[in-house]
Amino acid sequence: LDALRYQIHPHFLFNTLNAISTLVADDRGADANRMLARLSDFLRLTLDRPVADEVPLDAELDFVMRYVEIEQVRLGERLAVKLSVAADAGAARVPYLLLQPIVENAIRHGVATREAGGTVSIAASRTGTTLTIEVADDGPGWPADGATNGNGIGLTNVRDRLRVLYGDAHRVEIKSGDGGACVTISIPFRSAGAGG
Amino acid sequence: MTLRAIVVDDEPLARRGISVRLARAGDVQVVRECTSGRTAVRGILELEPDLVFLDVQMPGMDGFAVIEEIGAESMPVTVFVTAHDEHALRAFDAQALDYLLKPIDDERFARALERARRRVLERQQQARAEHVTALLSATGHGHPKDPSPGSRLVIRSGGRVVLLEAADIDWIEADGDYVRIHAGAQRHLVRETMRAVERRLDATQFVRLHRSTIVNVSRIRELRPLTGREWQVVLLGGATLQLSRRYRGRLEATLGRRL
Numbered sequence: 001l002d003a004l005r006y007q008i009h010p011h012f013l014f015n016t017l018n019a020i021s022t023l024v025a026d027d028r029g030a031d032a033n034r035m036l037a038r039l040s041d042f043l044r045l046t047l048d049r050p051v052a053d054e055v056p057l058d059a060e061l062d063f064v065m066r067y068v069e070i071e072q073v074r075l076g077e078r079l080a081v082k083l084s085v086a087a088d089a090g091a092a093r094v095p096y097l098l099l100q101p102i103v104e105n106a107i108r109h110g111v112a113t114r115e116a117g118g119t120v121s122i123a124a125s126r127t128g129t130t131l132t133i134e135v136a137d138d139g140p141g142w143p144a145d146g147a148t149n150g151n152g153i154g155l156t157n158v159r160d161r162l163r164v165l166y167g168d169a170h171r172v173e174i175k176s177g178d179g180g181a182c183v184t185i186s187i188p189f190r191s192a193g194a195g196g
Numbered sequence: 197m198t199l200r201a202i203v204v205d206d207e208p209l210a211r212r213g214i215s216v217r218l219a220r221a222g223d224v225q226v227v228r229e230c231t232s233g234r235t236a237v238r239g240i241l242e243l244e245p246d247l248v249f250l251d252v253q254m255p256g257m258d259g260f261a262v263i264e265e266i267g268a269e270s271m272p273v274t275v276f277v278t279a280h281d282e283h284a285l286r287a288f289d290a291q292a293l294d295y296l297l298k299p300i301d302d303e304r305f306a307r308a309l310e311r312a313r314r315r316v317l318e319r320q321q322q323a324r325a326e327h328v329t330a331l332l333s334a335t336g337h338g339h340p341k342d343p344s345p346g347s348r349l350v351i352r353s354g355g356r357v358v359l360l361e362a363a364d365i366d367w368i369e370a371d372g373d374y375v376r377i378h379a380g381a382q383r384h385l386v387r388e389t390m391r392a393v394e395r396r397l398d399a400t401q402f403v404r405l406h407r408s409t410i411v412n413v414s415r416i417r418e419l420r421p422l423t424g425r426e427w428q429v430v431l432l433g434g435a436t437l438q439l440s441r442r443y444r445g446r447l448e449a450t451l452g453r454r455l
Contacts, residue, residue, distance in 0.1 A: 014279035014297075014298050015279050015298060017299040018207075018209070018210055018298035018299040018300065019207065019209040019210065022216065023209070025213060025216045075208075076207070076208040076209075114255050115206070115232045115255050
């Protein structure tokens with residue numbers, strides 16, 4: 001599982017550092033500090049060894065939103081994010097850093113590539129014993145070679161991790177077209193409080 | 197001298213980072229910030245800046261595509277700004293003056309800006325020199341090294357300054373302290389010596405026939421022998437000139453055959 005850890009994109013890291021550099025040069029010390037704190041949160045969570053393979057969905061989303069916050073400072077008003085999580089889904093256990101690469105893909109391909117920007121929607125719901133998480137963007141859809149040009153690495157890792165953790169009891173569905181791309185993941189619902 | 201600059205990057209803070217540093221430099225005015233390759237092309241064509249800071253990775257049209265669209269030789273002095281080392285070589289292929297890595301190092305930025313100032317100055321001097329050379333060659337006061345006198349004569353005729361296409365001139369005759377230029381139906385009386393006018397014309401095209409005549413070789417219709425080794429030169433328009441013995445050799449050299 002260690003080999004399947006999330007990988008930071010250099011482009012994201014250097015552009016974020018550049019944004020902080022601007023805030024410093026622009027005498028916006030407080031903003032720079034805030035951005036440094038967000039980036040440090042992000043680095044700690046991605047570089048440190050995880051304490052467990054699974055975390056509550058709320059914690060995972062909290063982490064994703066720190067990342068989103070950094071991207072919003074970088075991209076400005078071009079990036080909008082909608083979050084809609086059903087009340088009974090927040091406590092569900094999900095693989096640690098599961099959503100990060102998927103949301104990052106959506107921002108990179110669905111929003112950052114467009115001059116006008118776009119919206120990333122993250123939704124989670126529980127249906128009986130199944131937890132369904134959906135990450136959608138309203139961009140141009142993924143490039144045809146998305147699986148081979150490096151952008152697909154994140155998703156390949158996601159699939160591999162889900163297989164290791166849940167075997168056949170999971171599904172990953174990818175829809176990509178003119179109206180945008182949508183990744184839907186279904187895994188067995190297990191509450192964080194319920195234990196193993 | 198104030199440099200006029202355009203800053204191109206899809207990320208607002210990245211643009212701001214360049215603009216803030218340029219503002220600090222004091223002698224650079226950011227005339228526009230562009231958020232995409234497409235708007236950069238428009239801005240560069242519209243505003244003709246001295247200098248452009250160009251992000252490589254942008255949605256739609258990237259930095260290299262901007263250069264392709266405008267043409268490397270028509271680009272302002274260009275500094276690439278990129279998060280990626282790997283773009284450096286391509287940047288220089290695209291005749292970028294310099295490239296800056298993100299995050300931007302202030303000292304590195306200052307050096308790039310200093311190079312840009314010098315390059316802009318060089319370009320301006322070069323443009324000025326070319327302008328002067330063009331003027332000189334148009335007026336015939338060519339640089340000694342300039343092998344081709346101008347295709348145009350700038351003359352003062354009847355109180356006006358006339359730019360006369362050399363190719364339109366049929367022939368020229370001396371008239372006291374003046375020369376009279378025959379160009380189709382036009383006559384221009386110019387206060388010049390025959391020698392001065394002759395120097396300003398292409399020697400392969402215009403030949404002296406006589407102490408008082410220069411002819412455009414392409415206007416000669418025929419040559420008729422006269423007595424005493426002189427010839428009569430008949431032009432397409434019907435004018436009849438005289439070729440003196442003294443200048444026969446020159447005409448023969450130009451025509452490439454002996455008379």
